[in-house]
Amino acid sequence: MSVGEAVQCKPVEVQVGERGLDRAVKHLKRKMASEGILRELKRRRHYMKPSVRRRKKAAEAARRRRKRIRQIDSV
Numbered sequence: 001m002s003v004g005e006a007v008q009c010k011p012v013e014v015q016v017g018e019r020g021l022d023r024a025v026k027h028l029k030r031k032m033a034s035e036g037i038l039r040e041l042k043r044r045r046h047y048m049k050p051s052v053r054r055r056k057k058a059a060e061a062a063r064r065r066r067k068r069i070r071q072i073d074s075v
Contacts, residue, residue: 014027
């Protein structure tokens with residue numbers, strides 16, 4: 001995929017039934033979170049240098065590793 005090429009995605013849709021608008025909004029938020037749309041929006045909000053992105057990725061991996069070790073120790 002080249003830099004100028006747009007990605008075609010199907011739109012996220014939610015039907016508003018008899019349960020009401022509040023329920024539909026909750027369902028939409030849950031759907032967007034599961035597809036990673038919100039995470040992608042937050043990530044693209046600010047430019048992050050590649051070196052900073054690598055450091056952040058390594059820090060996240062270390063955090064997940066520590067969390068997994070804590071879970072194993074508590075069992």
